[in-house]
Amino acid sequence: MADLQAKFDTAAAEIKQLKAKPTDEEMLQVYSLFKQATVGDVNTGRPGMFDFTGKAKWDAWEKQKDPVPFFA
DSSP, rough: OHHEEEEEEEEEHHTOOOOOOOOOOHHHHHHHHHHHTTTOOOOSOOTTTTTTHHHHHHHHHTTTTSOOOOOO
């Protein structure tokens, strides 16, 4: 399990060093997977109607809710 954590930490650090800027959709995917892996299911309310970025991030994270267990 420590090896898996080390791989995750390495990948999380590498994503910050990309040479080309990912698209907004790619960044939302990365964000949502990171939040699901580190926090779990969404545990906050959806941001207000004028927080467009916050809502997009929250919605992407919400789509990751209850994923199929990796070690089923």
